[in-house]
Amino acid sequence: MDKPHIALIGMGLIGSSIGHALKRGDLAAQITGYARSSQTRQKAQNIGFVDHVADTLQEAVTGADIVFLNVPVGMIADIVKDMAASLKQGAIITDVGSVKKSVMDAVNAHLPEHAVFVPAHPIAGTELSGPEAGFAELFDNRWCILTPDADTDKQAVATISDLWQAMGSDVEIMDADHHDLVLAITSHVPHLIAFNIVGTAADLEAVTQSEVIKYSAGGFRDFTRIAASDPVMWRDVFMNNGEAVLEMLARFSEDLTSLQRAIRWKDGEALEKLFSHTRDIRRSIVEAGQDTNDANFGRGESPHKSGHKSD
Amino acid sequence: MDKPHIALIGMGLIGSSIGHALKRGDLAAQITGYARSSQTRQKAQNIGFVDHVADTLQEAVTGADIVFLNVPVGMIADIVKDMAASLKQGAIITDVGSVKKSVMDAVNAHLPEHAVFVPAHPIAGTELSGPEAGFAELFDNRWCILTPDADTDKQAVATISDLWQAMGSDVEIMDADHHDLVLAITSHVPHLIAFNIVGTAADLEAVTQSEVIKYSAGGFRDFTRIAASDPVMWRDVFMNNGEAVLEMLARFSEDLTSLQRAIRWKDGEALEKLFSHTRDIRRSIVEAGQDTNDANFGRGESPHKSGHKSD
Numbered sequence: 001m002d003k004p005h006i007a008l009i010g011m012g013l014i015g016s017s018i019g020h021a022l023k024r025g026d027l028a029a030q031i032t033g034y035a036r037s038s039q040t041r042q043k044a045q046n047i048g049f050v051d052h053v054a055d056t057l058q059e060a061v062t063g064a065d066i067v068f069l070n071v072p073v074g075m076i077a078d079i080v081k082d083m084a085a086s087l088k089q090g091a092i093i094t095d096v097g098s099v100k101k102s103v104m105d106a107v108n109a110h111l112p113e114h115a116v117f118v119p120a121h122p123i124a125g126t127e128l129s130g131p132e133a134g135f136a137e138l139f140d141n142r143w144c145i146l147t148p149d150a151d152t153d154k155q156a157v158a159t160i161s162d163l164w165q166a167m168g169s170d171v172e173i174m175d176a177d178h179h180d181l182v183l184a185i186t187s188h189v190p191h192l193i194a195f196n197i198v199g200t201a202a203d204l205e206a207v208t209q210s211e212v213i214k215y216s217a218g219g220f221r222d223f224t225r226i227a228a229s230d231p232v233m234w235r236d237v238f239m240n241n242g243e244a245v246l247e248m249l250a251r252f253s254e255d256l257t258s259l260q261r262a263i264r265w266k267d268g269e270a271l272e273k274l275f276s277h278t279r280d281i282r283r284s285i286v287e288a289g290q291d292t293n294d295a296n297f298g299r300g301e302s303p304h305k306s307g308h309k310s311d
Numbered sequence: 312m313d314k315p316h317i318a319l320i321g322m323g324l325i326g327s328s329i330g331h332a333l334k335r336g337d338l339a340a341q342i343t344g345y346a347r348s349s350q351t352r353q354k355a356q357n358i359g360f361v362d363h364v365a366d367t368l369q370e371a372v373t374g375a376d377i378v379f380l381n382v383p384v385g386m387i388a389d390i391v392k393d394m395a396a397s398l399k400q401g402a403i404i405t406d407v408g409s410v411k412k413s414v415m416d417a418v419n420a421h422l423p424e425h426a427v428f429v430p431a432h433p434i435a436g437t438e439l440s441g442p443e444a445g446f447a448e449l450f451d452n453r454w455c456i457l458t459p460d461a462d463t464d465k466q467a468v469a470t471i472s473d474l475w476q477a478m479g480s481d482v483e484i485m486d487a488d489h490h491d492l493v494l495a496i497t498s499h500v501p502h503l504i505a506f507n508i509v510g511t512a513a514d515l516e517a518v519t520q521s522e523v524i525k526y527s528a529g530g531f532r533d534f535t536r537i538a539a540s541d542p543v544m545w546r547d548v549f550m551n552n553g554e555a556v557l558e559m560l561a562r563f564s565e566d567l568t569s570l571q572r573a574i575r576w577k578d579g580e581a582l583e584k585l586f587s588h589t590r591d592i593r594r595s596i597v598e599a600g601q602d603t604n605d606a607n608f609g610r611g612e613s614p615h616k617s618g619h620k621s622d
Contacts, residue, residue: 074579124528125529127593127606143528172525181518185515185518186523186527187530188530190508195585196567200496200566202589202592206489207496213595214454214599215434215493215494215498218498218501219497219501219537220498222533223533224589224596225533228590234582239579239582246574251511253568255514259503260560263503272546275545279538279542281509281513282509282535284520285527295437
């Protein structure tokens with residue numbers, strides 16, 4: 001089968017990384033990029049993770065076999081509406097959004113009959129944004145979840161699945177609602193918690209912001225990384241996965257209140273029991289290859305590996 | 312002034328790192344170590360971050376000019392009681408505990424007249440435990456907070472301050488209650504939140520633990536690191552800093568409820584505003600030298616630096 005002509009709509013962290021990964025694997029006959037901002041288009045041109053930069057959305061998707069939507073999910077409906085007439089027969093639209101049900105609803109409302117949509121979500125990212133942030137290795141050894149429904153063309157699903165594997169990821173097929181629940185707990189609520197604690201710390205009267213920053217190596221700094229993630233992307237995630245997030249948040253808060261009681265009533269046994277349990281979970285994550293074995297995330301400060309047992 | 316004879320009581324992550332740092336800087340005339348477990352004593356002997364391993368607490372502190380208490384804070388009262396009679400005239404006791412007020416109360420209840428106590432807290436650590444976890448660089452460029460009160464001998468404070476600086480840290484003098492409040496927000500509550508979310512994720516019925524682990528690169532994995540910290544140490548922290556932790560937790564929960572409402576009522580503006588604010592705080596932390604500039608904590612996955620601006 002011929003290599004596809006691929007269009008990248010949106011060229012931030014994810015879009016640019018896809019460009020780099022496609023080039024690394026020589027996976028496309030041509031890569032055309034488009035972004036709203038002319039500044040981004042210029043930077044993409046300079047960096048070179050696309051072969052051609054289009055000046056309009058319609059131009060970008062013309063002749064494309066595969067169109068990647070790499071934009072905040074809140075923008076997807078309008079984009080699909082605006083590109084619909086320019087899509088070739090049998091074009092495959094796919095996305096990278098962190099929520100799936102609402103994206104599918106948004107796309108399906110405007111998808112022309114002659115195109116196919118394969119919903120996808122690569123579980124990968126850094127806290128950086130923009131075309132300069134991307135790199136080819138972002139998706140290596142990460143999971144990419146696809147959430148086709150019963151009507152989605154199976155050949156198109158296979159095409160997108162193969163492409164993500166060629167870009168370094170493992171692919172999992174999942175029901176869209178289940179995806180949204182899983183991601184609520186593994187990603188959305190952790191981010192919300194991080195955003196929250198950084199905000200709470202910033203608002204204290206008795207402890208200055210400079211003290212919080214100075215002494216952040218005590219644990220706080222780990223939270224600030226993901227609290228530095230793209231504000232627009234995350235706003236759209238919470239606006240579009242409200243139900244699952246609220247369910248997980250309710251459980252989180254119930255459990256936190258329980259811990260709070262244990263602290264107030266000095267129930268040391270309950271505390272120690274939970275803390276021992278959570279240590280085991282960390283071990284499993286490292287063993288599953290989903291995080292580094294280096295202590296302190298390998299921030300260059302320790303020669304030791306997490307797997308290293310003692311006492 | 313002659314180099315001191317230093318005793319290390321407790322030889323886990325912190326105690327062993329102090330041993331390594333003292334040797335690196337050739338800061339002691341002799342380093343004697345003691346731990347409750349004979350296994351730890353044997354390992355310390357083998358690794359060699361002490362010159363001599365004592366078989367009893369009393370033997371370890373005999374003749375010591377400086378005694379470091381590197382143990383869970385719940386053990387401190389008994390240890391000071393048991394060592395009191397063996398301390399030489401003018402011996403300086405110091406600690407590394409993450410809470411200060413309760414440690415000072417515990418020590419002062421048993422400290423003999425002829426010894427001095429200088430409360431200290433090096434803001435440093437990894438999620439590992441035990442004598443094999445230590446390394447000399449742990450304290451480099453970190454803050455060490457000392458919380459002497461009005462009665463603490465000033466010369467002793469200077470001695471301990473100089474020693475921590477020689478081991479690589481910057482030293483700050485602070486009121487003990489203020490320390491406990493600052494650490495409640497920069498360390499204790501972040502750890503509690505991390506422990507909690509890992510626990511909540513483990514208890515779900517609709518999402519399996521293996522799914523949580525598989526898809527943990529979405530944000531969850533960052534929390535699991537600090538949720539893998541020493542259970543006993545952390546149990547004692549929460550048992551001994553209850554008031555400050557509960558105050559900070561109340562604020563955290565109020566703010567979280569406010570975010571929850573914004574999500575339920577789809578107040579995108581409020582969400583975006585908070586998320587943009589927290590991004591700025593991350594920047595300050597990196598600029599203050601308190602975390603790496605590398606994206607994703609430099610987990611070997613991105614060539615980019617956090618300070619790298621785009622768009």
